[in-house]
Amino acid sequence: MILVEDLWFTYGEDFILKNINLEIGKGEFIAIMGDNGAGKTTLVKHFNGLLKPSKGKVIVDDLDTSKASIYDLSRKVALVFQYPEKMFFSETVWDEVNFALKNFGFDEDYRIHRINKVLALLWLDGLKDRSPFTLSGGEQRRLALACALAWDPDYIVLDEPTAGQDKYQREILTKIIQVLVEQEKSVIIVTHDIEFVAELKPRVVLMYNGEIVADGAAEDILSNEKLLRSSGLYPPSVIDVSRPLFDKGIIKKPIINIHDFIAALEMLARG
Amino acid sequence: MSVILEFKDFGFRYTGNKEFTVRDINFRIRHGEFVMLSGPSGGGKTTLARAMVGLIPHFYMGEMEGSVLIDGVSTKNKEVKEISRTIGYVFQNPDNQIFMTTVIRDVAFRLEFMDLPKEEMINRVRYILDKLGIADLMYRRVETLSGGEKQKVAIAGVLVAQPKVLILDEPTAYLSPKSALGLMKLLDRLNKELGITIILIDHRMDLAIQYVKRMIVLYNGRIVLDASTKDALETALDKLYGINIPTISRLYHIFKRWGYNPPSPIIEAEDLSRYILKEVVKA
Ligand SMILES: Nc1ncnc2c1ncn2[C@@H]1O[C@H](COP(=O)(O)OP(=O)(O)OP(=O)(O)O)[C@@H](O)[C@H]1O
Ligand SMILES: Nc1ncnc2c1ncn2[C@@H]1O[C@H](COP(=O)(O)OP(=O)(O)O)[C@@H](O)[C@H]1O
Ligand SMILES: [Mg+2]
Ligand SMILES: [Mg+2]
Numbered sequence: 379m380i381l382v383e384d385l386w387f388t389y390g391e392d393f394i395l396k397n398i399n400l401e402i403g404k405g406e407f408i409a410i411m412g413d414n415g416a417g418k419t420t421l422v423k424h425f426n427g428l429l430k431p432s433k434g435k436v437i438v439d440d441l442d443t444s445k446a447s448i449y450d451l452s453r454k455v456a457l458v459f460q461y462p463e464k465m466f467f468s469e470t471v472w473d474e475v476n477f478a479l480k481n482f483g484f485d486e487d488y489r490i491h492r493i494n495k496v497l498a499l500l501w502l503d504g505l506k507d508r509s510p511f512t513l514s515g516g517e518q519r520r521l522a523l524a525c526a527l528a529w530d531p532d533y534i535v536l537d538e539p540t541a542g543q544d545k546y547q548r549e550i551l552t553k554i555i556q557v558l559v560e561q562e563k564s565v566i567i568v569t570h571d572i573e574f575v576a577e578l579k580p581r582v583v584l585m586y587n588g589e590i591v592a593d594g595a596a597e598d599i600l601s602n603e604k605l606l607r608s609s610g611l612y613p614p615s616v617i618d619v620s621r622p623l624f625d626k627g628i629i630k631k632p633i634i635n636i637h638d639f640i641a642a643l644e645m646l647a648r649g
Numbered sequence: 650m651s652v653i654l655e656f657k658d659f660g661f662r663y664t665g666n667k668e669f670t671v672r673d674i675n676f677r678i679r680h681g682e683f684v685m686l687s688g689p690s691g692g693g694k695t696t697l698a699r700a701m702v703g704l705i706p707h708f709y710m711g712e713m714e715g716s717v718l719i720d721g722v723s724t725k726n727k728e729v730k731e732i733s734r735t736i737g738y739v740f741q742n743p744d745n746q747i748f749m750t751t752v753i754r755d756v757a758f759r760l761e762f763m764d765l766p767k768e769e770m771i772n773r774v775r776y777i778l779d780k781l782g783i784a785d786l787m788y789r790r791v792e793t794l795s796g797g798e799k800q801k802v803a804i805a806g807v808l809v810a811q812p813k814v815l816i817l818d819e820p821t822a823y824l825s826p827k828s829a830l831g832l833m834k835l836l837d838r839l840n841k842e843l844g845i846t847i848i849l850i851d852h853r854m855d856l857a858i859q860y861v862k863r864m865i866v867l868y869n870g871r872i873v874l875d876a877s878t879k880d881a882l883e884t885a886l887d888k889l890y891g892i893n894i895p896t897i898s899r900l901y902h903i904f905k906r907w908g909y910n911p912p913s914p915i916i917e918a919e920d921l922s923r924y925i926l927k928e929v930v931k932a
Contacts, residue, residue: 413828414801414825415795460796542822545852610825610826610828615855615897615918616896622923636899640903647907
């Protein structure tokens, strides 16, 4: 479990995070959302000890991030950054993943096993001899994710994983997240992608100006237009289409994604 | 309107790759157009952008076929610096673009060879930062910016010089919905009021759909579609490889399959609801 208690954080002047309280269980899938500069990245950097609380604390399982080593924390919590291409430095895709594993001192057999596994999972096996720097943006994204999954951490934090991803890669990502959640991993994504969240329906934590302003089910938060707008977001477009049907009592609750909407219309058509 | 940019039988193979990344590329862009260049990741969008600004063939090593013409002159006969005065290019990754220490220095960088008085320079920088909603970040060090803030600075650094043509490579990837919509409105104004030609590279159509008139789709290095946005969404859905299609247009096609005839794949949500209430669920 990740436990955040009365967390305040400042880089020097203003508080960027204010009184954050949050509990993330094993096997939970959470989306952290909010306008640019709201403090999302700053918050998740506390999960693996990259940043330490100015006040309050962050506990990962039995480790207090203010005291535990980055090494121990990163074994548990993998963080994929917003601009992953910044992290690459190896000559090939294979070496890049291998490096991540060597860091933790795994033996060669295990490394080869894991590398093959994650490269296949992320559809990168065909590119294993390529230089990471020559991959297209989406391919690089997947490589960063492969590196993070390599050593099989329990908590996986993805900072804007769908940014710049095409439809196919969003579908792959959806599958990967589902697999991880089935394996009881906790998956935490930071995202602006409201349609993605509407489809996957994780628990949503909404931030505004350094504070958590809402924390609840995707269906509740994504259908709360006023709340979304005051936090720099807009509802998914299915809400705009389905709202008048809800207002007229034709459907029972606001619908946030296209599949549910179609299913509801089919029911209505059948009577 | 006259042609500003033209690809003629263009192809490019990066040194070290066996295959050509793009091939048989032919299209023209006229002054004042607002075009979207789309297609799946790895399709070759960024490669075409590099060719439009002369980075291909001047900086990237490889084998080039055909030609790219700017105002009728081949990029082979122009320097990248000279091209950059006509065509502003917002890179896919802001980190490849931002290289000064502070926001103001970075954004002012492109104004420096324009010989403007210092005050005018600062005013222009402030104006563009304000338009992007980040005026309060003017004196910040760039490494302290959030992801979206950085992306806005990269955009500001190109917009500030008011180039005649703007190429933006996935500029909304790290923007919040509010910031992204703000950018689209700003681009629309630049296009309509100043006549700036805009080439927007993006995987998602929902944001740009109201503003973009023409879609060019690249798949496996070939152009598979060059059509109006409406035609693309109405009749060529199967060619929109890898593109995130707007929900409204997806619903349009589902209703068609069900035997209904909704007015258009690009209408407002309220109009679609009204149609649904009238035709689909007329209980
Ligand atoms: N090292 C730093 N020094 C000072 N301020 C910083 C520093 N890093 C971040 N900030 C500021 O803290 C605020 C929160 O930043 P953070 O990166 O957490 O935002 P975010 O919610 O992830 O935004 P985005 O969606 O744009 O990525 C921003 O206003 C940012 O400018
Ligand atoms: N500098 C480079 N060297 C070698 N191959 C490259 C380079 N840049 C891009 N590629 C390859 O060219 C293909 C198209 O890439 P790109 O133009 O970036 O596509 P897109 O922008 O549509 O995602 C990809 O397979 C990519 O790996
Ligand atoms: Mg961020
Ligand atoms: Mg690209």
